[in-house]
Amino acid sequence: MLAYILNLATLICINAVLAITLNFIMGYAGIFSIAHAIFFGVGAYAAAYFSMHVSASLFLAVPVSMLVAGLLSLVLALPALRVRGEYFVAASLGLQVLGVTVFSEWKSVTGGLGGVIGIPPVELFGHAITDPVQFLLLTLGCLLPILLITNILLRSSFGRNLKAIRDSESAAHAFGKNVAAIKTLSVVISSALAAVAGALYAFYLGFINVESFMLDTSVLLMAMVIIGGTGTLLGPIVGTVLLMLLPSLFSYMWFLPQTEIGAIQQIAYGSAMVLLMIFRPSGIVGSRKRSNG
Amino acid sequence: MSQDNVLLRINNLQKNFGGLRVTNNVSLDLRAGIVTTLVGPNGAGKTTLFNLITGHLVPDSGDILWNGQSIVGKSHYQIGRIGIARTFQDLRLFNHMTVEENVLTVMEPSAWIWQPGGSQARKTRKEKVRHILERTQLADKAGTRAIDLAYAERKFLSMARIMAADAKIWLLDEPASGLDRGSYELFLELLRTEVKKGVTVCIIEHNLDIVVGISDRIAFLDQGKLLADGDPATVLKDPHLAAIYFGDQAT
Secondary structure, three states: OHHHHHHHHHHHHHHHHHHHHHHHHHOOOOOOOOOHHHHHHHHHHHHHHHHHHOOOEHHHHHHHHHHHHHHHOHHHHHHHHHOOHHHHHHHHHHHHHHHHHHHHHOHHHHOHHHOEEOOOOOEEOOEEOOOHHHHHHHHHHHHHHHHHHHHHHHHOHHHHHHHHHHHOHHHHHHOOOOHHHHHHHHHHHHHHHHHHHHHHHHHHHOEEOHHHHOHHHHHHHHHHHHHHOOOOOOHHHHHHHHHHHHHHHHHOOOOOOHHHHHHHHHHHHHHHHHHHHHHOOOOOOOOOOOOOO | OOHHHEEEEEEEEEEEEOOEEEEEEEEEEEEOOOEEEEEOOOOOOHHHHHHHHOOOOOOOEEEEEEOOEEOOOOOHHHHHHHOEEEOOOOOOOOOOOEHHHHHHHHOOOOOOOOOOOHHHHHHHHHHHHHHHHHHOOOHHHOOOEHHHOOHHHHHHHHHHHHHHOOOOEEEEEOOOOOOOHHHHHHHHHHHHHHHHOOOEEEEEOOOHHHHHHHOOEEEEEEOOEEEEEEOHHHHHHOHHHHHHHHHHHHO
């Protein structure tokens, strides 16, 4: 039972990092990306490759995965600068499909559909982290600084720049804001921090394949942010906990037919999303007040 | 007025939208420290002229000179930074930010995660925001989101933002439309004070009381053409222009 709880807590922390970083661009810069799982994947593959060929040190593998994801995120930033709103959603969908294809086909790095096996445990000051409690603490040790960094950024002039662009790009331009540079920087920060989750995921499981970085992961991450509260500090964490715990709760309900748990989950998710968007469109943590314009 | 006082010179500016000529060979000087009002019926090309000056649109031909240097082809954020600021007819406030944030962010143009000047500059900006909000009577709404403000307050927030921009030229697109008498007096007082401080203003306005009350010069546009450019008394008394502007009422 303890192992189960530790596993769930670790996966919640990893997904919370992804939801926080997605919220950074979605909730504050208005960049609705459904390609976030790709940067999760890039981080995971980069950390796996680096740890298997160079070093499994946390202080090397994580920065390398952040660097790779940050650079590759410029591919996402490019359409974000050209198109807005629903057009960008379509462009990011294209990037998601493209990314999954690369993950599936670039066999020498990603192992293709079979994935990468034998990823060594992460090392911290030469000590391999294999104990689940230690790994959970490590994951929390990454989640909290990321929450802090994003919070500091969002309260700073950079956060105000992002929100200004989200609310009126043309007004932001008119007041001298270099919208292209601000958007690019936000996408790079978000993707690089998402890569931390990817690296932790690869080290935690010791095995990764493309299944974890598909469109449904991107959609689930978006649901976590929206359900928790887009553009709020704690919303993504609340959304993550809720969506990660629900499946577990269902499996403990003895009166439900165990063979139909998957279908029941889907019905519950779908209904909850619809009801939430009707009665609380700003999410669980978001403001109760509806905007008047 | 000496030619040396020309801050912004528009030379033979032309812009077409498909087959429609929305700016037709317009030449106009905006001189330092005076208020020029653009008058004309709807669709005359007044807002288009603002969009061309601020780089939101690129002219098909002609030139715009800022202190003698061409600014055509510069991106709109670069034009914003050189000292040309504008308001929008539909305001385009940063709706989900507070009143204070709306004004503060205008003073923070750097794209990086910090602004130059350190804590002293930060303190100065905060102080300036407080001062601007007091002048625009928004001080008690500092923590309110822009979207939750009343109409007149939203108009004044739009003015507060442009005051924060520290620009040399203000392009104001119908800033007083829909204001009640009290708000409108406050608006005129604000504008006069800023002009006295040396701000150059170009304003699009339909309210003739405001046009007469504030303008040093009037430029009359119709169907993209500049039909007249001169002192208010001369332009407003021209029966031909009155007929264009008021239609049947003028006759």
